[in-house]
Amino acid sequence: MTKPDAFDKALDVLIEEALEIVIEKECEELEAVEKREFSKEHERKMKKLFDKLRRDEWRERAVKYSKRAACICLIGLVLATTSICSVGAWRAWFLNFFFEEDAPNSKFNFNESGGKEYSDGNISLEYVPWGFEATKNTMLEHMIIILFEKDDLYFSVSMYSSNGQGSVDTEDATVSRVDINDCEAILVEKKDANQILWRDEENLFIVVGNINSDEIVKIAKNLKIL
Amino acid sequence: MSKWKQIEELYSVHKNIMFAEAYGILQDEILAEDAVGEAFFRIVKNIDKIKMTDSVKIRSLLVIVCRNVAINMYNKRKREYGLITKTEESIVCEATPEDIVIDRESVKEIAKIILEMEPIYKDVMIMSKFYNINRKDIAQMLGITEETVTKRLQRAKAHIKKCLERSERND
Numbered sequence: 001m002t003k004p005d006a007f008d009k010a011l012d013v014l015i016e017e018a019l020e021i022v023i024e025k026e027c028e029e030l031e032a033v034e035k036r037e038f039s040k041e042h043e044r045k046m047k048k049l050f051d052k053l054r055r056d057e058w059r060e061r062a063v064k065y066s067k068r069a070a071c072i073c074l075i076g077l078v079l080a081t082t083s084i085c086s087v088g089a090w091r092a093w094f095l096n097f098f099f100e101e102d103a104p105n106s107k108f109n110f111n112e113s114g115g116k117e118y119s120d121g122n123i124s125l126e127y128v129p130w131g132f133e134a135t136k137n138t139m140l141e142h143m144i145i146i147l148f149e150k151d152d153l154y155f156s157v158s159m160y161s162s163n164g165q166g167s168v169d170t171e172d173a174t175v176s177r178v179d180i181n182d183c184e185a186i187l188v189e190k191k192d193a194n195q196i197l198w199r200d201e202e203n204l205f206i207v208v209g210n211i212n213s214d215e216i217v218k219i220a221k222n223l224k225i226l
Numbered sequence: 227m228s229k230w231k232q233i234e235e236l237y238s239v240h241k242n243i244m245f246a247e248a249y250g251i252l253q254d255e256i257l258a259e260d261a262v263g264e265a266f267f268r269i270v271k272n273i274d275k276i277k278m279t280d281s282v283k284i285r286s287l288l289v290i291v292c293r294n295v296a297i298n299m300y301n302k303r304k305r306e307y308g309l310i311t312k313t314e315e316s317i318v319c320e321a322t323p324e325d326i327v328i329d330r331e332s333v334k335e336i337a338k339i340i341l342e343m344e345p346i347y348k349d350v351m352i353m354s355k356f357y358n359i360n361r362k363d364i365a366q367m368l369g370i371t372e373e374t375v376t377k378r379l380q381r382a383k384a385h386i387k388k389c390l391e392r393s394e395r396n397d
Contacts, residue, residue: 012355015386018336019356022348025341027282030289033246042259046237049267053230 119226120146123159127222129215148209155209155216157223161202168197180205180220189213196220233270239281240288247289248296261299265292268367272359287357290349294368297346332390339389340382347382350375 038046084090118125118134122144132155136147142161148154174189178196185198194216195208207220241262248261269291340348350368353359354375361379365372 011383011387014333014336015340015351015383016355017333018340019352021334021337022340022352023283023286023356025337026289027286030243030282030285033242036242036245038241038245038259039256042263045263046266049263049270050230050234050237053233053270057228057230 118146118148122226123157124224124226125157125219125222126224127218129155129211129219153209153211155207155211155219157219158206158208159225160204160206168195178217178220180217185220187213187217229273233266233273236269236284236288237266240285243285244288244292247293251293251296251300257299257303258296261292261296264299265295268295268369272363272367283357287353290352291367293345294349298369335390335393336386339386343382343385347378347385350378351382354379 084094118128120134120137122139123146125146128148129150131150132148132153133150134146135149136145138145144159145156146158147156168186168188169190170188172190176187176189178185178187180196180198181200183198183200185196187196188194193208193210194213195206196216197204197206198220199205203225205220205223207216207223209216244262244265245258248258248265249255252258252261265288269288340351343351350364353364353367354361359367361372361375364375368375
């Protein structure tokens, strides 16, 4: 550091100390003055300035808090969506809340396994694969047939009184036995359609369709008489 | 306390002293009121930079800003009326560091020099060195350019050196 630099630095320090004395003296000189009535024009201008300040401050606060609120809502929405999608019961409740009833005398409900439920006062299907709609419901004295369709896919659920008889075409088919609600059922799997038949003490049941045999079995296992 | 309430309170407490300072320069009530309004407007823009709780020191700063606004208005009026205004003098420092001895005793003498200095130099020095306001904000508050702030600071310091050297010689 050269001598002029050192001198300047020392002078700066002394100036800062001297300014303390200067301010003290200046403040002593700023004695209390008489209160004065300012003109209306001046007061109007100052009021305008303060009103603008107030509005600016409110606007800044509104922006600040609305950003916070938006973030909180977004986090809440993400958490709610994640929870609804991951918990089956909540997902079913959510879908039932927003989806309207379908055909008259029938009721669709969503269930936890990802499908729908169907009931029409006689039969209750506790599992209907997603996207299928009941398009035809035939009800006769000894017979009920409900047809479900989705695009090119279909399946039907039939129930016949105990006097009813059914026949199955097993040509080029794989036949197996399946347990449906403690009843022995015959599962017939063919290239273009699958079907399952079983009977209980009162009725004969047939579920047939061009859908996967696992789905056919699942529908059958979830069929209940009301 | 919210910002606008703080400013409203500052105004109601210090407006009379600011008016007295401006009136002392302008000798016109309406112009003095305008100077007070303009000074507040400039202070409001920089209120976040004024971090003081001492009411007396805040008052001193408000008076400084108001004084400079009044001086600017005075000079503008003089120019409009075609009268010669007092221009800033170019203070040349003839003293070299070797000529001046400074010690703790010099503080009082420096204080005296600053008190007797032209307000335009004194105020800039106070705002910069005492209130630690940066040059850009000083320029905004006083309605001058940053270059003018720098020049005034340099001239103020040079004036102090010159006076100290003169005092050394007299001793």
